[in-house]
Amino acid sequence: xxxxxxxxxxxxxxxxxxxxxxxxxxxxxxxxxxxxxxxxxxxxxxxxxxxxxxxxxxxxxxxxxxxxxxxxxxxxxxxxxxxxxxxxxxxxxxxxxxxxxxxxxxxxxxxxxxxxxxxxxxxxxxxxxxxxxxxxxxxxxxxxxxxxxxxxxxxxxxxxxxxxxxxxxxxxxxxxxxxxxxxxxxxxxxxxxxxxxxxxxxxxxxxxxxxxxxxxxxxxxxxxxxxxxx
Numbered sequence: 001x002x003x004x005x006x007x008x009x010x011x012x013x014x015x016x017x018x019x020x021x022x023x024x025x026x027x028x029x030x031x032x033x034x035x036x037x038x039x040x041x042x043x044x045x046x047x048x049x050x051x052x053x054x055x056x057x058x059x060x061x062x063x064x065x066x067x068x069x070x071x072x073x074x075x076x077x078x079x080x081x082x083x084x085x086x087x088x089x090x091x092x093x094x095x096x097x098x099x100x101x102x103x104x105x106x107x108x109x110x111x112x113x114x115x116x117x118x119x120x121x122x123x124x125x126x127x128x129x130x131x132x133x134x135x136x137x138x139x140x141x142x143x144x145x146x147x148x149x150x151x152x153x154x155x156x157x158x159x160x161x162x163x164x165x166x167x168x169x170x171x172x173x174x175x176x177x178x179x180x181x182x183x184x185x186x187x188x189x190x191x192x193x194x195x196x197x198x199x200x201x202x203x204x205x206x207x208x209x210x211x212x213x214x215x216x217x218x219x220x221x222x223x224x225x226x227x228x229x230x
Contacts, residue, residue, distance in 0.1 A: 008036065
């Protein structure tokens with residue numbers, strides 16, 4: 001928690017306008033974390049899971065038996081949402097908070113083993129946030145909450161599997177720092193090229209991995225390491 005707050009303070013010094021919302025998992029649903037972010041006029045959103053909290057008990061009682069306030073479909077998943085603001089059950093936070101709960105049902109899948117459709121388990125999520133409904137309507141807030149997965153999927157997973165950032169090539173502080181800087185530069189440059197330079201039709205036709213291999217092949221050809229095809 002202390003490390004996360006220090007990182008946030010550094011971001012506010014160096015990149016104060018780079019972001020509007022801090023999204024975090026249940027570990028950071030703490031009043032001191034929320035208050036630091038609020039002091040800097042930013043919003044925060046975190047997963048709410050701790051059953052011992054008064055606010056979660058209050059939310060359970062408030063939402064139980066009520067029809068969802070919003071229902072939408074996304075990528076074959078039906079998402080029922082309960083959304084309410086003005087909760088005062090977390091007095092340690094300087095402002096009333098908003099709570100969003102979802103019940104998400106994915107479409108049945110056909111199992112290869114028997115060729116039959118099987119229902120998938122229903123997942124449930126609860127978020128606590130300082131975002132107002134004016135700044136982030138229900139569907140937008142849910143998308144922001146789930147976007148936290150991008151940290152693992154597009155950040156750690158991709159950088160480890162495709163940029164080999166999980167290997168220490170030389171155990172010396174300066175060398176390790178230089179490798180990380182080069183790795184992150186390559187990651188950012190390639191994502192900018194793929195998302196900003198390529199047309200949507202090209203991105204729809206070719207995966208990011210395919211494009212990266214094409215770039216790699218061009219680099220090998222231009223460097224003279226392999227012969228160019230006739």
